[in-house]
Structures are given as structure tokens and as C-alpha cells.
Amino acid sequence: MLNTSVLKRLVSRLAPLALILATVGAAEAAGTGYLFVSNERSNNILVFDPANDYAVVKDIKTSRRPRDMHFNNDHTLLYVACGEDDVIDVIDVATLEIVDQIPTARSPEMFVFNKDQTELYVSNEENSTVQIISMKDKIIVNEIPTGAEPEGVILSEDEKTLYATSEVADMVHVIDTATGTVVDNVIVGTRPRRFILTKDAKELWVSDELSGEVSIIDRATNQVINTLTFVPPGFRPVDVTPVGMTINESGTTVYVGLGRANHVAFVNVATHEIEDYTLVGSRAWETRLGPDEKLLYVANGLSDDVSIIDLETRKNIRTISAGRIPHTVLVDDK
Amino acid sequence: MTNSSILRAVTGAALGLVSAFAVTAAMAQEAKPTTPIDIGYVELAKNPMLDPERAYYMVPVRPFGSPLPGAELGIADAQTIGKVIGVDFGLKSELGDSIDDINATVRGWSGEGMNFVIADLPATELLALSDAVADLPVTIFNIAAGEDNLRGADCRANVVHMIPSFRMLTDATAQYLVSRHWKNILVLQGPSPADQQMVDAMQQSAKFFGARIVEVRPFLLSNDPTNRERGNVALVTGGTDYDVVYIADSDGEFARFAQYETNLPRPIVGAAGLTPKAWSWAYQKHGSSEVTQRFEQLVPRHMDDQDWAAWISTKAVVQSVLRTKNGDYPTLLAYMFGEKLNLDGGKGNPLSIRPWDHQLRQAIPLATTNAVLDEAPITGFLHQTNDLDTLGVDQPQSACRFPG
Numbered sequence: 001m002l003n004t005s006v007l008k009r010l011v012s013r014l015a016p017l018a019l020i021l022a023t024v025g026a027a028e029a030a031g032t033g034y035l036f037v038s039n040e041r042s043n044n045i046l047v048f049d050p051a052n053d054y055a056v057v058k059d060i061k062t063s064r065r066p067r068d069m070h071f072n073n074d075h076t077l078l079y080v081a082c083g084e085d086d087v088i089d090v091i092d093v094a095t096l097e098i099v100d101q102i103p104t105a106r107s108p109e110m111f112v113f114n115k116d117q118t119e120l121y122v123s124n125e126e127n128s129t130v131q132i133i134s135m136k137d138k139i140i141v142n143e144i145p146t147g148a149e150p151e152g153v154i155l156s157e158d159e160k161t162l163y164a165t166s167e168v169a170d171m172v173h174v175i176d177t178a179t180g181t182v183v184d185n186v187i188v189g190t191r192p193r194r195f196i197l198t199k200d201a202k203e204l205w206v207s208d209e210l211s212g213e214v215s216i217i218d219r220a221t222n223q224v225i226n227t228l229t230f231v232p233p234g235f236r237p238v239d240v241t242p243v244g245m246t247i248n249e250s251g252t253t254v255y256v257g258l259g260r261a262n263h264v265a266f267v268n269v270a271t272h273e274i275e276d277y278t279l280v281g282s283r284a285w286e287t288r289l290g291p292d293e294k295l296l297y298v299a300n301g302l303s304d305d306v307s308i309i310d311l312e313t314r315k316n317i318r319t320i321s322a323g324r325i326p327h328t329v330l331v332d333d334k
Numbered sequence: 335m336t337n338s339s340i341l342r343a344v345t346g347a348a349l350g351l352v353s354a355f356a357v358t359a360a361m362a363q364e365a366k367p368t369t370p371i372d373i374g375y376v377e378l379a380k381n382p383m384l385d386p387e388r389a390y391y392m393v394p395v396r397p398f399g400s401p402l403p404g405a406e407l408g409i410a411d412a413q414t415i416g417k418v419i420g421v422d423f424g425l426k427s428e429l430g431d432s433i434d435d436i437n438a439t440v441r442g443w444s445g446e447g448m449n450f451v452i453a454d455l456p457a458t459e460l461l462a463l464s465d466a467v468a469d470l471p472v473t474i475f476n477i478a479a480g481e482d483n484l485r486g487a488d489c490r491a492n493v494v495h496m497i498p499s500f501r502m503l504t505d506a507t508a509q510y511l512v513s514r515h516w517k518n519i520l521v522l523q524g525p526s527p528a529d530q531q532m533v534d535a536m537q538q539s540a541k542f543f544g545a546r547i548v549e550v551r552p553f554l555l556s557n558d559p560t561n562r563e564r565g566n567v568a569l570v571t572g573g574t575d576y577d578v579v580y581i582a583d584s585d586g587e588f589a590r591f592a593q594y595e596t597n598l599p600r601p602i603v604g605a606a607g608l609t610p611k612a613w614s615w616a617y618q619k620h621g622s623s624e625v626t627q628r629f630e631q632l633v634p635r636h637m638d639d640q641d642w643a644a645w646i647s648t649k650a651v652v653q654s655v656l657r658t659k660n661g662d663y664p665t666l667l668a669y670m671f672g673e674k675l676n677l678d679g680g681k682g683n684p685l686s687i688r689p690w691d692h693q694l695r696q697a698i699p700l701a702t703t704n705a706v707l708d709e710a711p712i713t714g715f716l717h718q719t720n721d722l723d724t725l726g727v728d729q730p731q732s733a734c735r736f737p738g
Binding site: 125126146147148149166167168169170171185187189190191210211236238239260 | 410411414415418419621624627628653656676677678682683684719720721722
């Protein structure tokens, strides 16, 4: 692990050799292993080292209201959308310093890259659009109007379709990326937030925060074919506010953060059966898998901490303190 | 709503990079035949709630302005849904000199097929309008009158209360005070009938949640030396001990000058200090700040209780139309008053309407002039079916009896 981080530092210093070294590095190692947690209210990303008892490696001061985070393909850079400053900060993973910024329109929250990372799709809550930003020039090359408060965005495997939720219009916009137009809309539950695509590319899952559901959309027909309702032990339907979702690599299980119901649900992708609920912290939203899928990290927005679930036993084995209102967790495992 | 204002709402504060192509593209999905659905909005031309003579506008009880922009925001928010389901949601608003005037307006609209009307009216006028239009297939949204009798003995089947009742507000206050162990409350009561209702509500709330009303004292907004004991804050709060002062002052003019003037150094709640509200522009949780920001893009002022109530009224109609696939009027009402209504009010738990008195269930933020300190139901106050029903008169205690 140490080797990799040294390597990354070298990469950032020795630009001409970067490509060669990065290729070698990617083949050999599994990243720094660090856990990154963005905190909306304390305006920072806390970097933890799981190999060293989750010691805080660095407190990165970001622009205001850091939320969604993504690595670039070789994990040398980390991008974080900062809603209050209308910018995506770019962090060098080797040095853990902010090295660049990408301006967006007002209040960016969730974003995705295309595969070769030449373009970035970002939802902008306040002016109700999804923007397409060229990474090369860092300019907005197109802007697609959506319903009010767009939130989740996801790109299909073939990159031909972009899906975006509108929290206010209770629908999923189906966007043709070639033309930048909305070609269909799927009405789902109340306040749709985030997506996952199943690995067989057949289903699009959408979390509906206020109706406490996950809507499962058949991508061939753009019809909702199933609606999952969650009622963890001791909670009522009105208390269940699912938001963050993660699918494992083999595509068998989806992990759903149930928000104010303070649980994570384990859903069988093939049968749509809810297999388990695990109690975590307060207002559990984003979930993210650790290396080798042994652990699941859960950001608890209202208890300012991160729950760690052992996926073998599906028990919450540990909780670590985060900043104020943790939004997204991410593991550098590449 | 005109096309240009839709576009304005959609593009908002865009960077100027939006091509005309992109804007029209999203809207140009498929040209379904559209059904127009208009929502009405009525208020008195001389709106007593906005009367500058009544109270200084910065007091919590006086709205910042006509709540019409709240309804406009709701219609703007509905445009995307409308395009998809083939409904053209619109708003018609009229000022009336009298309830007779407004009655005539609503009758005209009803003749054109309108079923839902938002009313920014005081309690007496609201009742008069509801009785005047009782023969029509029209439901009125109350966005201004908190009087509990409108939800109790004087309830009307054709009225839905989107603004919280006084009892919901005093329950929220009592929960907060009890949670802080400030259980001894001195109540100051203003001269109006609404103040009497607020005091009645506070007494019931205190009893229900285990607080104690030390004393109820009348106050007067007056410098009359013969009435010093009732006009002077220090005197009217003297001679006894208490943890907190609750002021029932529907004008707010007395309460405005009461903080830091009490005989004992005690906080003030109610019409000043910590105020229970339907909405506060300073609210930040649950996506509320996005609602406030969209509102402030429409009109250059803060969003307040009545604005929110007007906005959520349009939302109740839009959701009912959406989820019933544009059902007829009885179908819309059945959905709206049924268990499935699931409104996102920007206040946390989904909102629905109590079938027994047509009051919208909702969280109550407790706010100062620039911060929301907490929201009721306060953590730990539980209800057997829905914790939002710890606020306001519950079904077994309700005096409301709808016909049939």
C-alpha cells in the first residue's frame, strides 16, 4: 500500500513518465486503500487509513458543501462536487491536495463520467438541468433541462442513454446522449434520488426517498416492473427514506441506505427479495463497498459518522467519526 | 402560467450557455393532447392580514406579502409533470371586495370545470365562502386561518387546511419546552378572539404533554397609565416565577417588544422569540432550502408560512392528478384524503391529510427570526400510527363531524 502511494507521488511529479508508471502501478497494487468521506457542513474530505485502525491521514479542506465524489480511471485524481461554491474540486490522490477546479452552474450535487472520462455529467439542483462538461476544456458543452431539482445521474454501459431523476417532478428522465434530448420520462415514487443499473443491463433501480420505495424500471420498455417497499424492524413506512444504493461486482446484491430508518437493506437482485436489514447510524444515505467486498461503508448524515458493516455476517462492526453531515464515502482500492 | 415564465422557471439562473435547442428539446417529447387543469386563488382586495396598520411586517404573525407566489411556484414546479401526463396545470387568481364577490368568482370558475381553490382568508370569511359554495364540486384550501374551531365544531367537508392549526403550533411549542424541562409557562394573552383560541390551545397542549401553565395574564397594547399593569411587559411578567413566557398575540405588536423586557430573565416563545411555524426561509433540512431558493427566484422576498401553504396546496392537486392518472373529481378527492397521499413538503416525513378534520399532517419548524432551532414532532414524542399526529387534535378528541 505504501508503495502505491509513493508511486502515485512519483507519478504526479514525473509527468513524462506518468503513463508508463501508472500502468505498472495499476497492474501491481490496490491503491492507497484509503477511505474518503465528504462532509457537507464541515466543508472537508476526511481521509482514513483502514490499514492503520482508521487513523485520519488527512483533513482536506474543500470548497463549500462537498458531496458526490468519483475517482478518475487510474485513481490518481479524486473529484468532489461542491454545491455551495458551484465547482468540482480536483484532488491529487498521492498528495491529497486540491490541484484543480472545474466550474459548474449553481449547486452541483451528483455527477458521473463517461468511460474515457472526456465528459462529465452533473446535475444542478437550482437551475434544473444536467450539464455536460468537457474535461479537456473544462467548459459546459451542453445543458439539458430536467424537472425541478434533478439529483441522481447515471450513464448506460453503451453511453447512449443518460438517466436523471427529478426530485420535484417524481420522474426519471431518459436522455439520449447523442442529441442531448429527453426521449422518455418514467413516473416513479415520491422524491426519486439515486440509481443503479443491474449488471445484466436490463434493470434500472431508483430510490424514492419520500415514498420509502425502490422503483425497478425495465429498460427495454421504460416501465416500472416492480416497487420494493422497506419496513425494517421497529420502523413505519413513513420513516423509511431510501437514498444511496450500491451493487456488488457480481451483480447479485444491492445495498440500500434507508435514511431516517437508520438501516441498510440487502436486496437480492435476481428475486427482488429483501434479505436483511442492518442497523446503522442516523440517516444512512450513501453506501460503498470496501476492497474485496468484505466491508460496506455507510455515511450517516445526522449522526456525523460512518458505519462499517461486515458483509459476511451483515453486522455493523464499527463506527468511525466523520465531519458534519457526511455525504459520500469512497474507497481507493485501485 | 405563460410559456415565457415556464422557461424562466426551467432555466433559472442558467449560465447563458443553454442553447435554444436544448431548452425546447426536453419539452418537445411527444405532443400529447393536453387537458387544462386550473387551480383558483382568491383573497380579499383589502387583505386584513397584510394591513400595514395591523402590525409591522417583520413580526412572525404578519406575512411578508400576498402568498400568491407560493401558488405560482407550485404551478411552475408542476410543468414537467404536466408535459409528461398531458395536463396543462394553470393558475387563476382574483381579488374580491367581499365574500359575495369571491363567491361569484368561484362560481364562474366552477362553471368552467375548476375543482380546487386556494383561499387566503381570515377564519370568518373562509367559513362564509365555504358555506356559499357548498353546493359546488369545489374544494377550498385554507392557507391562512389557524383557528381550531375550523377543524373542530365548525369544520366543513369542502375545506382542507394546509396551514397548521393553532393547536399544532402550541403542541410543537409544548413539546419543545417539555423536552428542555422548561415546564412552567407564564401565558400572556392578547385581546382578540384568535388570541383566546391560542391560549385555549396552549392550555390543552400543556396538559397533554405535561407542562404547567403558571398563570394566564391579559396584556394590552397601550401606554395608558391607568392600565400600566397590563401594558408594561415588566409589570405583566412580575410577581411570579416561571421558566418561559408564552405570548398569544395574533397581531404580534405587543410580542415584538417583549423580549428582554420581562421581569425575570426568561425566554419568550409563541408570537415572538421562538415561534412555531409552517415554514421558515431559514429552514435547511429535507431539501427545504431548495424550495426557498426556487421561491426567491420568483419573487424577491423571503418565503413564509402562507406561501408554503399555497405551494403545498398546488402540490396536493398535482400529486392527486398524477397518481390517479387524471381521475374525475371524486377520484381525486378519494386519493387526496386517502392513505396513499405522500406529499413532499420539504419538511421531512411525507405529508398527508387527516380524514377526520381535513388538516394536513406536517412537521412544525420552531424558528427565531433567522434560524430554525428544532422541528416538531420533537424526538421522543411518539404516536401509535403516525408521529405527525402528536401535533394537533387527534381523531378520538376531534369534534369535527363531516356529513355522510
